Amino acid sequence: MTSALATKSTTFDVGALIRDESVRILICCGSGGVGKTTTAASLAISAARVGRKVCLITIDPAKRLAQVLGVDQLTNSPSVVNLPDLPVGGQLHAMMLDMKGTFDDLVRNAVDANRANQILANPFYVALSTSFAGTQEYMAMEKLAQVHRDERFDLVVVDTPPASSTLDFLDSPKRLGEFLNGRFIRLLTAPARIGGKLFARALDAGTSAASGLLDRVLGADFLKDVSSFITNFDEVFGGFQTRAEKTYALLQNPMTRFVLVTTLTPEPMREAQDFLRRLRSDGLTFAGVVVNRVQPDPASNLVEYANHTLNGQMGHALTEKLLKWVKADHEIADEQHQLLEEFRRNNMSLPNLTIPFASQDSLTYFDLESQTK
Amino acid sequence: MFSHHRLLIVSGKGGVGKSSVAAAIAIGLANQGKRVLLAETENRQAIAALFGRGPLGYQEKLLLRRESGGEVHGIAIDPAGALLDYLDMFYGLRSAGSILERIGAVSFISNVAPGLRDILLTGKACEAVRRKSGDTWAYDVVVLDAPPTGRITRFLNVTAEVVGIVKVGPIKQQANWVSEVLHSDQTGILLVTTPEEMPIRETIEASNQLREMKFRLAGVIVNMVAPDQLTKEEAISLESPSAVDLLEGPTELVEPLMAFAKAEQLLRATQSDQLRPLQTLDTEMIELPKLGNSLDLLRVTDLAKRLTS
Numbered sequence: 001m002t003s004a005l006a007t008k009s010t011t012f013d014v015g016a017l018i019r020d021e022s023v024r025i026l027i028c029c030g031s032g033g034v035g036k037t038t039t040a041a042s043l044a045i046s047a048a049r050v051g052r053k054v055c056l057i058t059i060d061p062a063k064r065l066a067q068v069l070g071v072d073q074l075t076n077s078p079s080v081v082n083l084p085d086l087p088v089g090g091q092l093h094a095m096m097l098d099m100k101g102t103f104d105d106l107v108r109n110a111v112d113a114n115r116a117n118q119i120l121a122n123p124f125y126v127a128l129s130t131s132f133a134g135t136q137e138y139m140a141m142e143k144l145a146q147v148h149r150d151e152r153f154d155l156v157v158v159d160t161p162p163a164s165s166t167l168d169f170l171d172s173p174k175r176l177g178e179f180l181n182g183r184f185i186r187l188l189t190a191p192a193r194i195g196g197k198l199f200a201r202a203l204d205a206g207t208s209a210a211s212g213l214l215d216r217v218l219g220a221d222f223l224k225d226v227s228s229f230i231t232n233f234d235e236v237f238g239g240f241q242t243r244a245e246k247t248y249a250l251l252q253n254p255m256t257r258f259v260l261v262t263t264l265t266p267e268p269m270r271e272a273q274d275f276l277r278r279l280r281s282d283g284l285t286f287a288g289v290v291v292n293r294v295q296p297d298p299a300s301n302l303v304e305y306a307n308h309t310l311n312g313q314m315g316h317a318l319t320e321k322l323l324k325w326v327k328a329d330h331e332i333a334d335e336q337h338q339l340l341e342e343f344r345r346n347n348m349s350l351p352n353l354t355i356p357f358a359s360q361d362s363l364t365y366f367d368l369e370s371q372t373k
Numbered sequence: 374m375f376s377h378h379r380l381l382i383v384s385g386k387g388g389v390g391k392s393s394v395a396a397a398i399a400i401g402l403a404n405q406g407k408r409v410l411l412a413e414t415e416n417r418q419a420i421a422a423l424f425g426r427g428p429l430g431y432q433e434k435l436l437l438r439r440e441s442g443g444e445v446h447g448i449a450i451d452p453a454g455a456l457l458d459y460l461d462m463f464y465g466l467r468s469a470g471s472i473l474e475r476i477g478a479v480s481f482i483s484n485v486a487p488g489l490r491d492i493l494l495t496g497k498a499c500e501a502v503r504r505k506s507g508d509t510w511a512y513d514v515v516v517l518d519a520p521p522t523g524r525i526t527r528f529l530n531v532t533a534e535v536v537g538i539v540k541v542g543p544i545k546q547q548a549n550w551v552s553e554v555l556h557s558d559q560t561g562i563l564l565v566t567t568p569e570e571m572p573i574r575e576t577i578e579a580s581n582q583l584r585e586m587k588f589r590l591a592g593v594i595v596n597m598v599a600p601d602q603l604t605k606e607e608a609i610s611l612e613s614p615s616a617v618d619l620l621e622g623p624t625e626l627v628e629p630l631m632a633f634a635k636a637e638q639l640l641r642a643t644q645s646d647q648l649r650p651l652q653t654l655d656t657e658m659i660e661l662p663k664l665g666n667s668l669d670l671l672r673v674t675d676l677a678k679r680l681t682s
Contacts, residue, residue, distance in 0.1 A: 031388070032388050033386055033387035033389060033520060034388060053484055127488050127534070130527075212524020213460075213464075215475070216542070216543070217460070217542065218539050218542060218544055219542030221539070222544075263388070264665060265388075266462015268388070295666070298633055299633075301626060302629055302630060304620060307627050315622035320617060321601060321607075321628055322620070322633065322634050323630075324632075325601070325633070331665055331666075332665055333666065335665060337664050339666075
């Protein structure tokens with residue numbers, strides 16, 4: 001697709017990025033279904049091939065990719081991936097994020113066994129650790145910080161959760177913090193801290209009416225569960241907030257680079273644009289854009305012939321069918337080309353790299369790899 | 374098309390065009406004269422973007438009307454709106470909402486209390502399904518643009534999610550009622566996929582889980598299928614040594630056209646291979662062609678016609 005490079009823009013030099021030893025963390029972000037996991041894996045493999053000691057944190061790898069990585073053995077802690085022909089020093093570990101396992105470990109490490117068991121058994125904790133919107137993102141970040149401290153690795157490559165938008169990933173620690181530090185939760189747990197009676201008197205009529213209502217709607221057990229959970233969780237949580245801040249600082253450090261993955265369709269591109277804005281405002285360091293699944297444009301003389309002949313009557317069925325395909329592919333390529341041009345105009349000097357559409361996801365891995373040679 | 378359903382829940386992996394297909398179903402049903410509510414739950418404003426409207430909110434809005442009387446209405450269900458609605462409907466307590474809002478309880482319950490969020494969203498959709506307007510249903514069909522396949526089982530499994538947190542009381546009863554509606558034979562789940570490995574794998578996994586949980590799968594919609602296939606004879610003839618003679622056109626174009634044909638045929642063959650595992654699901658399967666690079670209202674309307682024909 002040489003024609004797509006009409007607007008002046010820099011090519012995303014993946015080879016230079018993965019060779020740069022000051023780069024210690026690569027985070028692949030992008031809307032759902034654009035190929036983040038594949039891109040993360042191909043970056044990790046390519047980096048190991050140039051001699052880096054890499055750990056890939058993946059969320060939900062596709063089957064073929066999983067086979068390459070030996071996913072059957074992948075657990076919540078890094079295990080070695082046997083890649084052929086690695087240079088001296090080059091090494092690849094991979095792990096698959098276990099959201100609840102990571103959360104449980106955090107709790108166990110923060111408090112004594114007795115307290116930990118109380119927390120882990122609380123139904124509210126169970127729900128929080130499995131289904132709170134943002135837990136997966138937060139745990140991905142937590143894992144990232146842990147693996148980054150591990151001296152076996154000099155590069156961590158992270159895939160971000162599939163269902164979340166790009167900004168969710170950045171906002172999740174804050175959201176979890178806000179949730180646990182929210183005024184309502186503080187109200188619920190305050191009695192345990194300052195003594196129930198005193199607190200009850202301090203409540204204004206409106207608030208106590210509100211908690212009365214909540215008791216009616218949710219059942220008294222619910223508020224009791226929340227209250228006991230928060231009281232128990234407080235020790236862990238104190239550490240949590242600090243942790244979340246530290247992790248965010250790690251993301252802001254220039255040793256962390258963000259790789260944005262997108263396809264040339266409107267919604268992922270809108271999200272990409274939002275994400276870029278956020279990167280700039282938060283002082284996060286951007287590495288480049290991987291534009292995935294680009295429709296190759298059929299040869300221009302074929303397109304011309306198709307446009308020309310299909311207007312008139314065509315006697316030959318097979319040729320006509322094929323020329324229709326040529327035309328359809330060209331139309332898609334053309335629409336994509338316009339979206340890409342617009343994106344480049346809005347983001348002058350942003351390094352980007354287009355990856356041609358392949359019918360099987362995992363093929364893009366080889367494409368990206370070949371770029372780094 | 375899905376004529377006996379009153380609630381259609383549409384899910385699919387991110388990037389497969391789930392929202393566009395949900396809209397196409399709604400339009401298709403409206404073309405048949407039905408009054409349809411198209412509901413989204415993830416505040417992505419996909420419906421508004423598609424219909425070229427300002428952002429949708431909790432107020433249901435008419436988006437499209439056909440001469441036959443068919444209509445598509447839209448709503449973006451948000452948990453806070455659903456909670457206030459719920460309090461109002463069952464307790465006549467809309468005014469209490471402001472107090473709850475002030476102390477942060479609304480945002481707590483509707484956004485972060487795990488499990489409750491989903492039941493508020495599904496609860497609103499179920500309310501619309503069972504809502505009466507005089508002697509008839511307010512809507513013939515509700516099409517719910519639900520969360521992606523990765524979260525769909527948890528989203529629909531309201532009773533199990535809630536039971537651990539709320540053991541008694543009205544929310545528990547509400548969960549039971551919602552669960553009953555979701556499991557009824559008038560409710561069907563549609564999974565959208567593309568002919569690619571990951572979405573298909575997720576579709577199969579989600580179908581199996583949903584069926585284990587006694588939900589009814591209404592069908593699988595394969596979106597963005599390369600349109601048009603070569604016939605067997607055409608495919609075989611392209612492989613023959615004299616294939617170039619089969620094509621018509623200037624000599625210098627025949628070779629590139631051959632190469633193009635082979636690449637496209639490979640793509641189609643790969644897609645058919647990828648789709649094969651879906652047959653094990655034993656459910657209705659509808660293929661929709663890839664119409665250009667992205668779906669605008671015109672193309673979605675085209676898909677709607679294909680769905681109903």
